Amino acid sequence: MKRPALLDDPKRELWLAWYATIGFYSLYTVVFFIITRTQPPGKPWYSPNQVVGWFAGRHEDLLIGFALIFILGGLSATSIALITYSIRRMTVSRAFAYSYLILYAVSAVPGFLFICVAMTVGAFRPDRNPEILRWIYDLGFLSFSGTMGVFLIGSLIWMLAILLDKNRVFPVWFGYLNLCNGLTEVVVAPSWIFHAGVFAWNGVIAWWINVAVFGLYTGAFILLLRNMILREDFGTGPMPDLPPEEGRGHMLAEFMAP
Amino acid sequence: MVENGFNKRLFGVWLILVAISLAYLGIDRAATHRGIPTASTVVTVGAICFAVVKVRIIMREFMEVRTAPRVLRLLTDFWVLLMAAAMLGVYLAGKAVA
Amino acid sequence: MTTTERDVSRASGEGLSEHVPGGRDIWFFVLFESLVFTSYFCVYLFNRTQHEQAFLLGQSHLLLWLGVLETIVLLSSSWAVARCVQHARAGRFERARREAFLTAGFGLVFLILKIVEWVRLIHMGDTFTSSQFFQYYFFLTAIHCVHLLVGFVVLGVLVYQLSGEKRRSQVTVETCATYWHSVDFFWVLIFALLYVVR
Amino acid sequence: MRRTTGELIIFWALPGVAIIWIAAFFLFPGFLPPMSPQWSAQKVAAFYVNHTSRVRYSMILFNWFCVALIPILMLIAERMRGMAHRTPILRYCVIGVAGAAPIAFLTATIFWLLAAFRPDRPPALTQLYNDLAWITFSCGVPFLVALCLFLAVAIYLDEQARPVFARWVGHFNLLIAIALVPAGFAGLTLTGPFAWNGFLSFWVKNVAIALWLVVMALVLGETIGRDRLAEQASA
Numbered sequence: 027m028k029r030p031a032l033l034d035d036p037k038r039e040l041w042l043a044w045y046a047t048i049g050f051y052s053l054y055t056v057v058f059f060i061i062t063r064t065q066p067p068g069k070p071w072y073s074p075n076q077v078v079g080w081f082a083g084r085h086e087d088l089l090i091g092f093a094l095i096f097i098l099g100g101l102s103a104t105s106i107a108l109i110t111y112s113i114r115r116m117t118v119s120r121a122f123a124y125s126y127l128i129l130y131a132v133s134a135v136p137g138f139l140f141i142c143v144a145m146t147v148g149a150f151r152p153d154r155n156p157e158i159l160r161w162i163y164d165l166g167f168l169s170f171s172g173t174m175g176v177f178l179i180g181s182l183i184w185m186l187a188i189l190l191d192k193n194r195v196f197p198v199w200f201g202y203l204n205l206c207n208g209l210t211e212v213v214v215a216p217s218w219i220f221h222a223g224v225f226a227w228n229g230v231i232a233w234w235i236n237v238a239v240f241g242l243y244t245g246a247f248i249l250l251l252r253n254m255i256l257r258e259d260f261g262t263g264p265m266p267d268l269p270p271e272e273g274r275g276h277m278l279a280e281f282m283a284p
Numbered sequence: 285m286v287e288n289g290f291n292k293r294l295f296g297v298w299l300i301l302v303a304i305s306l307a308y309l310g311i312d313r314a315a316t317h318r319g320i321p322t323a324s325t326v327v328t329v330g331a332i333c334f335a336v337v338k339v340r341i342i343m344r345e346f347m348e349v350r351t352a353p354r355v356l357r358l359l360t361d362f363w364v365l366l367m368a369a370a371m372l373g374v375y376l377a378g379k380a381v382a
Numbered sequence: 383m384t385t386t387e388r389d390v391s392r393a394s395g396e397g398l399s400e401h402v403p404g405g406r407d408i409w410f411f412v413l414f415e416s417l418v419f420t421s422y423f424c425v426y427l428f429n430r431t432q433h434e435q436a437f438l439l440g441q442s443h444l445l446l447w448l449g450v451l452e453t454i455v456l457l458s459s460s461w462a463v464a465r466c467v468q469h470a471r472a473g474r475f476e477r478a479r480r481e482a483f484l485t486a487g488f489g490l491v492f493l494i495l496k497i498v499e500w501v502r503l504i505h506m507g508d509t510f511t512s513s514q515f516f517q518y519y520f521f522l523t524a525i526h527c528v529h530l531l532v533g534f535v536v537l538g539v540l541v542y543q544l545s546g547e548k549r550r551s552q553v554t555v556e557t558c559a560t561y562w563h564s565v566d567f568f569w570v571l572i573f574a575l576l577y578v579v580r
Numbered sequence: 581m582r583r584t585t586g587e588l589i590i591f592w593a594l595p596g597v598a599i600i601w602i603a604a605f606f607l608f609p610g611f612l613p614p615m616s617p618q619w620s621a622q623k624v625a626a627f628y629v630n631h632t633s634r635v636r637y638s639m640i641l642f643n644w645f646c647v648a649l650i651p652i653l654m655l656i657a658e659r660m661r662g663m664a665h666r667t668p669i670l671r672y673c674v675i676g677v678a679g680a681a682p683i684a685f686l687t688a689t690i691f692w693l694l695a696a697f698r699p700d701r702p703p704a705l706t707q708l709y710n711d712l713a714w715i716t717f718s719c720g721v722p723f724l725v726a727l728c729l730f731l732a733v734a735i736y737l738d739e740q741a742r743p744v745f746a747r748w749v750g751h752f753n754l755l756i757a758i759a760l761v762p763a764g765f766a767g768l769t770l771t772g773p774f775a776w777n778g779f780l781s782f783w784v785k786n787v788a789i790a791l792w793l794v795v796m797a798l799v800l801g802e803t804i805g806r807d808r809l810a811e812q813a814s815a
Contacts, residue, residue, distance in 0.1 A: 033737075033739075036666055037666075038737065039665055039666065039667045039669045039670060039737065040667060040669060042669075042733065043669045043670075043673070089767045089768045090768070092719075092767065093719070093764045093765045093767060093768060094764075095722065096719040096720070096721060096722050096763075096764030096765075096767075097721070097722060097725055097761050097764040098722065098725070098726075099722035099723075099726075100677050100680070100681075100722040100723040100724070100725055100726020100727065100729075101726055101729075102676075103672075103673045103676035103677045103723075103726055103730070104673055106672070106673075106676045107669050107670070107672035107673040107676055108669065110672045110676075111667060111668065111669050111672060114668070127672060127675060127676060128679070130676070131675070131676040131677070131678075131679045131680055132679055132680070132683075134680045134723070135680050135683045135684060135687065139680075139684060139687075139716075139720065139722070142719070143687075143712065143715050143716050143719065143720070144712075146715050146719060146767035147708070147711045147712055147715050147767075149767070150617075150711060150715065150767050150770075151707075151711065154704065154708070155704050158704055158705070158708055161708075162708070197407065198405070198407035198408075199406070199407040199410035199411065201407070202407060202408065202410060202411035202414075203410075203411070203414065205411070205532070206411070206414055206415060206418065209418075209525070209528065209529075212525065212528055213521075213525060216510075216517075216521065219510070219511060220511075220517075223514070223517065224425055224429065224517075225517060225521065230425050231422060231425055231521070235418065235421050235422070235425075238421075239418060291465075294461060294464055294465060294468075295461075297461075298457060298458065298461040301457045302454050302457060305450050305453045305454055305457070305573075306450060308446070308450060308574070308577070308578050309446060309447065309450060311578060312446050312577075312578060320438075320442065321438045321441060321442050321580060322438070322580065323434050323435075323438060323580050324580040327578070327579070327580040328579045328580050331574045331575075331578040331579050331580075332574060332575075332579065334574065335570055335571050335573070335574035335575070336571075338567070338570045339567045339570055339571065342460060342563055342566060342567045342570070343563075343567070345464075346460050346461070346463075346464040346563050346566075347403060347559075347560055347563045347564075348403040348464075348467070348556075349403070351401065352401065352402055352403060353401075353402060356402055356409065359409075359413070360413075363413055363416060366420075367416060367420045367423075367571075370420050370423075370424055371420065371423050371424060371427055371575075374424040374427050374428050375427040375428075375430075375431060377428070378427060378428040378429075378430070378431030378432060379431050381431070381432070382431050382432050382434070
């Protein structure tokens with residue numbers, strides 16, 4: 027059997043993680059925007075009976091869509107790992123890289139597992155008391171939009187690392203874009219307060235403008251991660267298929283040392 | 285003296301900016317009827333235009349775009365026009381809808 | 383403003399053509415953030431036209447002269463940081479540092495005026511949740527205030543740069559100043575839209 | 581040289597933790613047999629009224645010890661340093677999901693404990709907590725699936741004469757990942773093998789997790805021993 031070329035690429039781990047990142051964000055977009063239509067979000071001003079109608083209108087879609095996230099949602103870790111790696115390449119303390127890793131790893135549970143559980147539980151028994159169904163509806167949307175701190179602090183950590191970095195792993199303008207993205211997490215806060223209007227969880231400011239900024243930000247960092255991988259130079263060293271004492275993956279010994 | 289002239293320039297810029305800001309007090313008086321503010325398209329358009337002019341002055345003088353490469357000069361001017369056009373466009377469209 | 387004559391600058395900006403102040407990257411931020419703010423302004427203006435009377439009523443609770451005063455304070459801080467850049471360029475770092483502190487001082491005065499204004503309005507019963515106009519008022523002034531607070535950090539970087547002989551980088555000085563000016567002109571727009579627009 | 585001091589303590593804590601997990605599993609009255617999603621709200625409420633104590637004590641145990649999975653996963657992450665990888669990407673992936681995986685279970689225990697906290701509340705509310713607990717517990721597998729996938733890829737790419745983990749461990753992880761997949765569909769139905777008490781979503785999933793723990797513990801034990809010998813030899 028012919029050995030795939032990717033296996034001999036020194037950057038194979040980076041490329042795998044990058045394609046998995048693309049896969050994860052595509053899945054995310056398809057599930058939230060197309061299958062479940064939970065983005066753009068439902069109306070926060072719905073009465074309990076309207077919420078019943080909202081669930082009835084997408085019963086199967088919610089269950090199937092979020093089942094896909096239940097299966098593949100963990101792939102979100104690939105983009106986190108790539109970004110953590112990018113910060114490790116910068117001339118800053120490892121504290122930045124590990125902070126980013128932990129912040130985003132932790133954010134997964136309130137940030138997207140909660141909405142999946144809430145919407146699944148809501149669609150699971152459509153005959154539930156409408157008041158309770160609305161309670162679930164609120165839990166889903168507000169946990170999703172309203173998990174703010176981890177993304178705010180995470181963006182600031184990444185920004186600082188980029189601005190301090192002398193290796194120019196990421197361009198400085200992207201450092202500043204991190205600040206813009208962090209500010210959207212400030213702007214989303216009113217969605218905890220308003221049931222309607224531009225600041226509600228589906229509002230023009232708290233949702234549409236924020237999503238536009240977040241979309242640009244995500245697109246930018248996926249492309250920049252690709253550039254980083256393309257630039258990455260592992261030298262001409264052989265693939266480590268050497269005897270254990272030499273080949274124990276210490277190609278970048280100083281870099282991977284504990 | 286060049287050095288004197290230059291610092292005067294920044295001072296002049298500041299004076300102009302402050303003068304425009306104070307002019308708002310006059311505009312405001314024009315759109316207040318017996319202590320109650322009244323809607324006025326002229327005031328709105330004027331206020332936005334004045335603000336945008338101030339932004340351009342800040343960019344040109346304080347932010348030193350005046351001596352920057354042509355690309356940045358054109359880009360900032362385009363941006364100022366874009367912001368003005370967006371705000372005025374939305375305002376007038378909103379007026380028409382209402 | 384009595385310091386003006388004393389701070390006569392020998393550095394002439396005219397001589398330094400074809401130079402992007404602060405580097406390109408900060409301009410990306412300024413232009414991007416301008417777009418984000420413009421989108422907020424458009425949303426505000428549109429909603430304003432749809433509820434004209436309610437907005438006018440809310441607006442009548444604001445003190446225009448206080449807004450004008452805040453604007454002048456912030457314009458003065460911008461002026462100070464512009465002088466700071468020129469002193470740094472001419473190698474007069476001690477003076478540049480003084481101008482940076484002056485900038486922060488004006489920023490602080492602005493912040494205090496802002497807080498006084500907020501407290502006054504809240505005592506009058508105008509809060510973030512009390513009416514449409516004040517939703518926008520508190521949102522725009524608060525998000526601007528967040529930019530201002532970031533600006534104090536930026537000024538800290540500026541002073542730090544000017545204080546150490548080895549780390550004085552003119553580009554960084556200009557980057558910090560550019561950020562501060564953008565905080566200034568965002569306020570110029572917010573002021574016109576909240577206090578003056580009818 | 582990597583320090584291995586203390587790793588054996590974490591490793592030998594695993595059987596103790598496993599015994600607690602098994603005890604909690606048997607103590608919880610709703611696992612043998614698993615509660616049916618078809619139960620009416622009244623029946624669910626009655627269940628919590630009748631079994632309040634056992635629900636509480638079993639779930640307090642789970643709440644304490646489900647996160648004990650994290651040190652074990654960190655032992656695996658430490659072994660990954662020895663893999664013939666050029667970047668720490670896959671190790672970061674494993675660390676990234678290692679936190680979230682047990683937190684999903686922790687969240688489930690909170691809902692179960694809430695259900696048993698005031699069992700005399702209106703039955704519809706108890707049923708809500710019960711649903712939240714079961715869906716979180718059954719469907720909350722994304723991080724475990726990803727963990728197995730990352731480990732499988734890491735093992736396949738560990739191409740050296742004496743790999744850290746044998747190749748079959750990679751195949752095994754892939755198999756476990758596949759076995760966990762049906763549980764993600766537990767929300768789709770109230771009956772049949774996919775329901776939360778069904779053959780696939782409950783039995784296959786939980787047996788797969790148990791099997792993964794046992795097998796990975798054995799493999800890990802062997803690798804830790806090898807690492808310690810290497811450390812002694814170099815000292």
